Amino acid sequence: MSTVKPNYTRALDIKNGRVDMSHGSGGRAMAQLITELFAVAFDNEYLAQGNDGALLPSASGRLVMATDSHVVSPLFFAGGDIGCLSVHGTINDVAVMGATPLYLSAGFILEEGFPLADLKRIVESMAKASREAGVPVVTGDTKVVEQGKGDGVFITTTGVGVLREGVHLSGDLARPGDKILLSGTIGDHGMAILSQREGLTFSAPIVSDTAALHGLIAAMLDSGAKLRVLRDPTRGGLATTLNEIAKQSGVGMMLQESAIKVNQPVEAACEFLGLDPLYVANEGKLIAICAPEDAPRLLEVMRAHPLGAAASVIGEVLEDAHGFVQMTTKLGGRRVVDWLAGEQLPRIC
Amino acid sequence: MKYVDEFRDGELAKNISTNIAREADPERNYRLMEFCGGHTHAISRYGIADLLPSNVRMIHGPGCPVCVLPIGRVDQAIRLAREHNVILCTYADTVRVPASDNLSLMRAKAKGADVRMIYSTQDALKIARDNPGREVVFLAIGFETTTPPTAVAVKQAAAEGLKNFSILCDHVLTPAAMHAILAVEGGVAIDGFVGPAHVSTVIGSKPYEPFADDYGKPVVIAGFEPLDVMQAILMLVRQVNDGRAAVENEFTRAVTREGNLKAQELVAEVFELRDVFEWRGLGSVPNSALKLRPKYAAFDAELKFKVDYVAVPDNKACECAAILRGQKRPQECKIFGTVCTPENPVGSCMVSSEGACAAHYSYGRFRETA
Numbered sequence: 001m002s003t004v005k006p007n008y009t010r011a012l013d014i015k016n017g018r019v020d021m022s023h024g025s026g027g028r029a030m031a032q033l034i035t036e037l038f039a040v041a042f043d044n045e046y047l048a049q050g051n052d053g054a055l056l057p058s059a060s061g062r063l064v065m066a067t068d069s070h071v072v073s074p075l076f077f078a079g080g081d082i083g084c085l086s087v088h089g090t091i092n093d094v095a096v097m098g099a100t101p102l103y104l105s106a107g108f109i110l111e112e113g114f115p116l117a118d119l120k121r122i123v124e125s126m127a128k129a130s131r132e133a134g135v136p137v138v139t140g141d142t143k144v145v146e147q148g149k150g151d152g153v154f155i156t157t158t159g160v161g162v163l164r165e166g167v168h169l170s171g172d173l174a175r176p177g178d179k180i181l182l183s184g185t186i187g188d189h190g191m192a193i194l195s196q197r198e199g200l201t202f203s204a205p206i207v208s209d210t211a212a213l214h215g216l217i218a219a220m221l222d223s224g225a226k227l228r229v230l231r232d233p234t235r236g237g238l239a240t241t242l243n244e245i246a247k248q249s250g251v252g253m254m255l256q257e258s259a260i261k262v263n264q265p266v267e268a269a270c271e272f273l274g275l276d277p278l279y280v281a282n283e284g285k286l287i288a289i290c291a292p293e294d295a296p297r298l299l300e301v302m303r304a305h306p307l308g309a310a311a312s313v314i315g316e317v318l319e320d321a322h323g324f325v326q327m328t329t330k331l332g333g334r335r336v337v338d339w340l341a342g343e344q345l346p347r348i349c
Numbered sequence: 350m351k352y353v354d355e356f357r358d359g360e361l362a363k364n365i366s367t368n369i370a371r372e373a374d375p376e377r378n379y380r381l382m383e384f385c386g387g388h389t390h391a392i393s394r395y396g397i398a399d400l401l402p403s404n405v406r407m408i409h410g411p412g413c414p415v416c417v418l419p420i421g422r423v424d425q426a427i428r429l430a431r432e433h434n435v436i437l438c439t440y441a442d443t444v445r446v447p448a449s450d451n452l453s454l455m456r457a458k459a460k461g462a463d464v465r466m467i468y469s470t471q472d473a474l475k476i477a478r479d480n481p482g483r484e485v486v487f488l489a490i491g492f493e494t495t496t497p498p499t500a501v502a503v504k505q506a507a508a509e510g511l512k513n514f515s516i517l518c519d520h521v522l523t524p525a526a527m528h529a530i531l532a533v534e535g536g537v538a539i540d541g542f543v544g545p546a547h548v549s550t551v552i553g554s555k556p557y558e559p560f561a562d563d564y565g566k567p568v569v570i571a572g573f574e575p576l577d578v579m580q581a582i583l584m585l586v587r588q589v590n591d592g593r594a595a596v597e598n599e600f601t602r603a604v605t606r607e608g609n610l611k612a613q614e615l616v617a618e619v620f621e622l623r624d625v626f627e628w629r630g631l632g633s634v635p636n637s638a639l640k641l642r643p644k645y646a647a648f649d650a651e652l653k654f655k656v657d658y659v660a661v662p663d664n665k666a667c668e669c670a671a672i673l674r675g676q677k678r679p680q681e682c683k684i685f686g687t688v689c690t691p692e693n694p695v696g697s698c699m700v701s702s703e704g705a706c707a708a709h710y711s712y713g714r715f716r717e718t719a
Contacts, residue, residue, distance in 0.1 A: 267350050324715045331362045331575050333396020335712040341691030
């Protein structure tokens with residue numbers, strides 16, 4: 001008679017272990033990884049169902065769904081990591097539609113040889129971000145690719161939310177005369193990544209702004225201001241996002257450079273590397289376009305929220321058949337703020 | 350931000366702008382060429398044209414290293430990467446310059462060539478050290494500013510005995526290009542030059558003296574900040590008004606008459622003049638570029654891999670040549686903004702943000718619609 005306890009498996013060696021091909025093969029090793037790592041971290045009643053999909057209660061209202069893949073390099077950076085970034089990014093995509101985010105799914109592509117300790121750190125960071133946001137990860141998937149065919153870990157998250165009653169936000173709703181508001185400084189995330197990658201050190205470290213914006217957005221929607229467009233200026237930065245809106249709405253824009261805030265270390269790093277912060281990615285900022293009469297009220301609500309404390313009105317929507325986004329420079333001249341050509345920084349989110 | 354905001358101050362800009370407007374003679378035109386792409390970029394990015402009276406016009410010169418690289422030179426690099434299986438390293442914008450067969454270094458990379466973007470010649474050396482089994486070639490481009498770091502890398506490689514490292518030398522010289530612009534028969538429609546900033550920190554202000562003495566053109570060396578450029582424009586307007594032609598230095602915080610002697614010595618030790626070099630836009634210009642001295646021949650990729658330079662004519666519709674000489678404006682080119690855009694550049698002036706066409710496209714094209 002064996003003395004081994006029934007159903008006994010040796011616990012995962014998180015400290016020294018590494019991802020191997022068996023962790024994606026569907027067998028015991030994969031089940032163990034899921035149970036001991038993912039299920040423990042994300043712990044919620046839907047994930048606990050343990051089925052191929054999560055069975056969710058019915059929601060009243062129209063649904064919003066968004067997905068986002070994350071391939072950031074390095075995986076850990078000042079102010080965050082790929083884990084919390086993958087939660088914030090998708091929550092923000094759902095929230096800027098005017099929806100309350102409810103659930104997330106997470107797909108992991110792991111590279112053979114990836115340290116389990118790093119994976120644990122990432123998963124726990126994700127779980128913390130999801131708990132803080134009140135949006136559980138209810139289903140997921142894990143695949144393993146051979147060494148050299150991935151870059152540690154890639155994470156795809158999908159979010160589902162329910163649209164708030166009476167809210168209609170869309171990139172094609174900006175009208176001439178509308179005001180353009182920005183929730184804070186620009187370029188923090190992109191420069192945090194780049195300065196770490198290039199080994200640049202500044203007297204004050206550059207910290208990513210990665211954050212979930214649904215709380216700020218809820219406050220903005222509650223204010224009753226006539227919001228037309230909400231967007232989070234991620235890849236391509238503020239300039240690219242404004243150009244997208246201008247194109248969708250068939251309008252032009254005039255920005256005031258003096259109203260656009262850039263943290264000093266970010267500005268210094270941009271100067272140093274010859275980059276324009278207007279094109280550098282953000283992960284915790286939003287652009288709001290609203291009716292001109294509501295701008296003061298909206299600005300007040302934004303500034304009252306910690307994630308909008310540095311909000312400002314940065315410009316105005318204009319009638320312009322060419323769809324140019326222009327800017328009055330601090331020097332007093334004018335310039336076009338064009339689409340990003342080529343790639344300013346690779347693999348930032 | 351300290352040391353930056355002071356040079357971008359809107360109030361000071363307004364003062365200089367008022368002075369330029371007051372001192373510029375409304376009866377005449379001031380056609381001023383900024384030689385450097387860095388100045389072109391500053392003028393466009395800060396909207397300096399809006400602060401100048403309509404009779405003071407800036408003409409964008411050929412001082413963008415990526416823009417003056419002829420197709421044949423990029424072809425050479427692509428051949429090295431594709432046919433000789435080298436790791437080809439170069440500065441970022443260079444990888445987008447259009448070459449023959451609808452290729453660029455970036456497209457060659459997508460087809461499997463090992464092309465790497467680097468920030469510094471030290472990165473290229475590191476790649477060579479880390480890959481002893483591979484040949485590593487640094488495509489060395491640029492004016493006098495980027496030449497000293499290349500010289501350092503070559504000397505280091507020689508000292509270390511790094512046998513798998515070599516350079517494809519496309520370093521060019523500013524004064525030679527200015528001569529080529531001015532030596533046109535019948536003269537050129539340029540009343541003065543905003544002289545280079547970074548280049549002048551290396552070569553000093555002395556090499557520009559012939560342009561004032563022999564050609565009678567005022568030169569004001571200026572920094573790359575917008576107030577530097579505006580102050581230089583005011584100084585040029587004053588010289589033109591006085592009928593003077595002198596080399597003046599606005600950028601005294603960084604430029605002396607003699608320049609950086611240590612860098613000059615270093616460059617002279619490693620490089621010598623090429624008899625002739627073909628520039629995009631300016632054609633073949635004698636004594637306008639550098640090659641490695643025989644002492645460093647082992648690091649010359651042209652000799653090592655026997656890749657000869659083959660001249661290739663520019664696209665017929667492309668006006669880069671006339672634009673680089675200041676004879677045409679970007680918007681006067683038929684394919685500007687239609688066939689040729691920063692996403693799909695046909696001519697090299699559309700590649701780098703310092704190129705006249707890309708700068709105008711990205712920052713200034715609303716002016717044509719006004």
